[in-house]
Amino acid sequence: MRYLPLTDDDRRAMLAVVGAPSVDALFEDVPPAARLAGPVDLPSHQGELEVERALAALAAKNVSGAQGPFFCGAGAYRHHVPASVDHIIQRSEFLTSYTPYQPEIAQGTLQALFEFQSQVAALTGMEVANASMYDGSTAAAEAVMMAHRITRRPKAILSGGVHPHYADAIATLARVAGVDVVHQAPGVDAEADVIPAIDAETACVVVQTPNVFGTASELSRIAEAAHAAGALMIAVTTEAVSFGLLKPPGEMGADIVAAEGQSIGNALSFGGPYVGLFATREKYVRQAPGRLCGETLDAEGRRGFVLTLSTREQHIRREKATSNICTNAGLCALAFTIHMTLLGETGLRRLAAINHAQARKLAIALAAIPRVEVLTPRFFNEIAVRLPKPAASVVETLARQGVLAGVPFSRLSPDAGMDDVLLLAATELTTESDIDALAKALIGACA
Amino acid sequence: MTLQSIGRPTRAEPAGATETKSLTGGRGLLQDEALIFELGGWEKTGVDLPDSDLDAGDLGDLVRERPIGLPGLSEPETLRHYVRLSQRNHAIDLAIYPLGSCTMKHNPRLNEKMARLGGFADIHPLQPQSTVQGAIALMDQLAHWLKTLTGMPAVALTPKAGAQGELCGLLAIRAAHVARGDARQRVLVPTSAHGTNPATAAFVGYAVEEIGQTACGRVDLADLGAKLGPDVAAVMLTNPNTCGLFERDIIEIARMTHAAGAYLYADGANFNAIVGKVRPADLGVDAMHINLHKTFSTPHGGGGPGAGPVVLGAALAAFAPAPWVTHRPEGFALVEHGGDTQSFGRLSAFHGQMGMYVRALAYMMSHGADGLAQVAEDAVLNANYVKARLAGVLSAPFAGYCMHEAVFDDRWLDGTGVATLDFAKALIDEGFHPMTMYFPLVVHGAMLIEPTETEPKAELDRFCDAVLALAAAAKAGEVDRFKGAPHLAPLRRLDETLAARKPRLRWTPDQDGGAVAAA
Numbered sequence: 001m002r003y004l005p006l007t008d009d010d011r012r013a014m015l016a017v018v019g020a021p022s023v024d025a026l027f028e029d030v031p032p033a034a035r036l037a038g039p040v041d042l043p044s045h046q047g048e049l050e051v052e053r054a055l056a057a058l059a060a061k062n063v064s065g066a067q068g069p070f071f072c073g074a075g076a077y078r079h080h081v082p083a084s085v086d087h088i089i090q091r092s093e094f095l096t097s098y099t100p101y102q103p104e105i106a107q108g109t110l111q112a113l114f115e116f117q118s119q120v121a122a123l124t125g126m127e128v129a130n131a132s133m134y135d136g137s138t139a140a141a142e143a144v145m146m147a148h149r150i151t152r153r154p155k156a157i158l159s160g161g162v163h164p165h166y167a168d169a170i171a172t173l174a175r176v177a178g179v180d181v182v183h184q185a186p187g188v189d190a191e192a193d194v195i196p197a198i199d200a201e202t203a204c205v206v207v208q209t210p211n212v213f214g215t216a217s218e219l220s221r222i223a224e225a226a227h228a229a230g231a232l233m234i235a236v237t238t239e240a241v242s243f244g245l246l247k248p249p250g251e252m253g254a255d256i257v258a259a260e261g262q263s264i265g266n267a268l269s270f271g272g273p274y275v276g277l278f279a280t281r282e283k284y285v286r287q288a289p290g291r292l293c294g295e296t297l298d299a300e301g302r303r304g305f306v307l308t309l310s311t312r313e314q315h316i317r318r319e320k321a322t323s324n325i326c327t328n329a330g331l332c333a334l335a336f337t338i339h340m341t342l343l344g345e346t347g348l349r350r351l352a353a354i355n356h357a358q359a360r361k362l363a364i365a366l367a368a369i370p371r372v373e374v375l376t377p378r379f380f381n382e383i384a385v386r387l388p389k390p391a392a393s394v395v396e397t398l399a400r401q402g403v404l405a406g407v408p409f410s411r412l413s414p415d416a417g418m419d420d421v422l423l424l425a426a427t428e429l430t431t432e433s434d435i436d437a438l439a440k441a442l443i444g445a446c447a
Numbered sequence: 448m449t450l451q452s453i454g455r456p457t458r459a460e461p462a463g464a465t466e467t468k469s470l471t472g473g474r475g476l477l478q479d480e481a482l483i484f485e486l487g488g489w490e491k492t493g494v495d496l497p498d499s500d501l502d503a504g505d506l507g508d509l510v511r512e513r514p515i516g517l518p519g520l521s522e523p524e525t526l527r528h529y530v531r532l533s534q535r536n537h538a539i540d541l542a543i544y545p546l547g548s549c550t551m552k553h554n555p556r557l558n559e560k561m562a563r564l565g566g567f568a569d570i571h572p573l574q575p576q577s578t579v580q581g582a583i584a585l586m587d588q589l590a591h592w593l594k595t596l597t598g599m600p601a602v603a604l605t606p607k608a609g610a611q612g613e614l615c616g617l618l619a620i621r622a623a624h625v626a627r628g629d630a631r632q633r634v635l636v637p638t639s640a641h642g643t644n645p646a647t648a649a650f651v652g653y654a655v656e657e658i659g660q661t662a663c664g665r666v667d668l669a670d671l672g673a674k675l676g677p678d679v680a681a682v683m684l685t686n687p688n689t690c691g692l693f694e695r696d697i698i699e700i701a702r703m704t705h706a707a708g709a710y711l712y713a714d715g716a717n718f719n720a721i722v723g724k725v726r727p728a729d730l731g732v733d734a735m736h737i738n739l740h741k742t743f744s745t746p747h748g749g750g751g752p753g754a755g756p757v758v759l760g761a762a763l764a765a766f767a768p769a770p771w772v773t774h775r776p777e778g779f780a781l782v783e784h785g786g787d788t789q790s791f792g793r794l795s796a797f798h799g800q801m802g803m804y805v806r807a808l809a810y811m812m813s814h815g816a817d818g819l820a821q822v823a824e825d826a827v828l829n830a831n832y833v834k835a836r837l838a839g840v841l842s843a844p845f846a847g848y849c850m851h852e853a854v855f856d857d858r859w860l861d862g863t864g865v866a867t868l869d870f871a872k873a874l875i876d877e878g879f880h881p882m883t884m885y886f887p888l889v890v891h892g893a894m895l896i897e898p899t900e901t902e903p904k905a906e907l908d909r910f911c912d913a914v915l916a917l918a919a920a921a922k923a924g925e926v927d928r929f930k931g932a933p934h935l936a937p938l939r940r941l942d943e944t945l946a947a948r949k950p951r952l953r954w955t956p957d958q959d960g961g962a963v964a965a966a
Contacts, residue, residue, distance in 0.1 A: 006903065051812045062578065267568040296943065
């Protein structure tokens with residue numbers, strides 16, 4: 001087998017050194033009743049060619065984004081990733097290394113993480129960021145747990161603009177932590193709806209900009225209301241490119257930012273792996289979940305980087321840890337950092353401007369379609385529209401015509417009574433002919 | 448001096464007594480490398496995008512006015528920066544990476560290639576299910592492999608790492624107890640467990656109680672029996688355990704656990720030792736997470752992304768999180784909302800780590816049922832070989848064969864003035880990544896070595912020779928070699944206390960390094 005270097009001669013020689021009569025003898029502690037007599041009922045080994053053939057056949061059964069006009073968003077966005085990003089993350093030294101627990105021989109990973117943290121803090125307008133979370137939704141759930149730890153209060157108020165999957169992930173953790181989740185009714189421009197619900201029991205409000213309907217919001221007033229009541233404001237963003245155009249949460253009073261970083265450097269990949277961005281204020285950093293990379297000096301006084309403040313973490317604190325998280329999203333964070341380094345401030349601003357411009361073209365084209373209503377008042381690169389018939393069936397119809405027209409809101413929230421709402425995103429990959437094809441198909445489907 | 452015919456030296460002079468230092472601080476081909484914030488420009492970019500006329504009039508006061516503070520680099524500078532950084536990392540592709548409990552095995556590049564096929568990498572999690580039948584079929588196939596290898600009837604694929612898998616398993620256990628109107632309060636965890644076990648149990652709201660272990664490194668059945676009771680929700684067990692030993696009383700442990708009305712949760716971090724040889728279902732396990740990044744070779748990537756699917760027994764299957772795969776007449780479907788079912792909810796957005804599913808399935812198909820059993824056998828043989836070669840010199844706390852990893856304590860260093868940490872750092876100078884240190888906690892000054900099955904015998908010998916040479920040096924009183932180690936790594940030993948006392952977690956413009964001014 002191509003991945004196993006030992007030869008039968010090796011095995012015999014090694015058994016002799018071990019002093020065991022056979023490999024089976026090494027498994028002597030396994031109860032005989034639990035030892036399998038032969039291989040499990042699965043296919044035998046295959047060569048690279050056969051495996052590649054079988055998996056390519058499965059891949060071919062999927063319609064990829066490159067095959068036609070594509071408008072899906074709702075928390076995962078199709079962007080162009082420069083070729084050098086994927087080249088670097090496939091270098092052995094990044095791909096096949098472990099968590100940098102031995103800093104003297106892991107400075108590559110550590111310095112990249114320090115750059116990542118610095119970039120994320122700058123992007124979100126916050127003081128500090130951690131070394132990444134699994135994804136945006138788990139970052140949001142951990143943010144709520146952190147607000148609960150800081151305030152020792154039992155309630156989290158979620159706006160109706162929070163991505164329903166994020167709300168579900170928050171609810172799952174909140175339930176076991178004894179945190180009540182008050183989730184406001186979904187609404188296109190609903191962020192400020194959290195304000196009247198804030199009370200003395202409120203640990204945090206969770207708002208999203210741009211929200212799941214694409215609406216970009218000014219959050220300062222919400223932050224003021226939360227802070228006046230002793231609560232924290234958690235700001236969620238699912239489209240990291242928006243930081244290149246929109247005022248960041250840190251400038252609007254956010255205490256914690258939980259964002260999805262997939263848009264920068266990472267493929268759609270059917271929903272994962274992605275990279276969660278987590279940023280907060282310096283004064284809360286010891287309550288933060290996840291790994292943190294910090295600067296220090298070596299024995300000769302040279303700058304270096306280490307994982308730090310690990311007394312928050314499970315491998316040290318065990319049941320007293322701030323979170324059970326161990327692994328983060330190291331390689332996805334590296335992809336994010338490389339792509340962001342290539343973009344720089346100039347590139348990111350241009351990229352964001354192009355995304356916004358394409359979405360405006362999309363909105364104008366859709367608004368011109370009879371019986372289609374654009375709902376999102378101020379958007380970055382994503383809009384919600386109301387269709388004259390259920391969005392799910394329209395999307396199916398258009399898919400058959402080779403147009404991936406977006407995400408029906410009912411797919412995320414089947415019971416919201418918003419079956420006619422369709423979410424569509426445009427990015428730098430969206431062309432005018434894509435928009436024309438969509439509009440043409442929609443006119444037909446909505447007639 | 449040996450000279451060529453044209454008078455050019457072909458051999459170096461014997462090294463002098465004095466150490467030569469470079470004039471610039473460089474070390475041969477290893478360049479010093481600054482941060483991007485010290486290298487890049489605020490105007491510079493490595494991506495050619497049209498400078499569109501930004502018309503954001505519709506956004507009013509939402510537009511970001513102040514500078515962001517992000518440096519940019521051209522493409523060649525970016526490549527050079529990150530390639531230089533990469534050269535400061537150890538990697539499996541360079542040498543054995545013997546971290547116990549981490550299963551640092553070879554990462555086949557076929558898996559990378561497959562995960563990047565457009566039909567997997569360039570599909571959206573929420574595009575119509577009719578357009579992603581191949582992706583859902585792949586999830587179904589992965590589920591079939593995992594269920595068959597473990598003998599369990601169900602699997603929740605979505606957990607994004609081992610720790611989230613533990614969370615998933617305990618949430619299912621909690622939901623199962625609650626559904627019976629029998630909310631329980633305690634979870635029992637052996638002292639040798641991974642830190643994530645007690646952390647997860649506490650996160651889910653359980654009181655955590657430790658179970659002691661016997662002198663032979665296994666669960667103390669008497670202690671377990673004394674601590675089991677009607678308020679115990681689960682026993683969390685790693686098997687093989689973190690001492691590298693199989694819990695030979697596992698079936699009795701499962702029986703006792705079940706008799707108390709509790710569930711047996713297995714931490715599958717060490718599944719590599721028994722994959723294809725033993726099915727956890729046959730041991731009485733009710734739930735177990737499987738780190739795809741350990742047993743099934745998806746790359747560790749410098750700390751993730753991982754994937755931690757959880758196999759579940761019949762009593763727990765109904766409580767699994769959404770989404771899950773079903774078969775319908777028109778094809779595969781993903782059920783994305785628990786609705787009226789007993790599902791405990793959703794752990795994260797979308798459908799889990801698709802990119803890792805592809806890699807893991809490619810690995811499983813490559814090995815097949817026969818190859819996976821060979822994986823376990825070679826992993827166990829390699830560990831026993833290392834243990835046998837080192838046992839005469841290093842002190843092993845537990846006699847007999849080990850499974851996939853060999854643990855040593857620090858008794859053998861008594862009187863040398865060298866601690867486990869020093870010994871590990873000295874291994875770096877010899878070109879090796881250290882073993883896991885000070886874990887498991889039950890072994891004093893522990894050194895936990897897991898070679899994995901993908902190490903050739905010659906590499907094991909090279910590693911053992913280095914450990915033995917260092918051991919001889921330690922016993923010969925060469926304390927300075929150890930206390931100052933590493934001497935030859937890109938950096939000397941780093942001050943972790945300083946880092947924690949005055950945390951600098953991001954670059955700021957006022958930092959030394961002569962940076963470009965930001966905002």
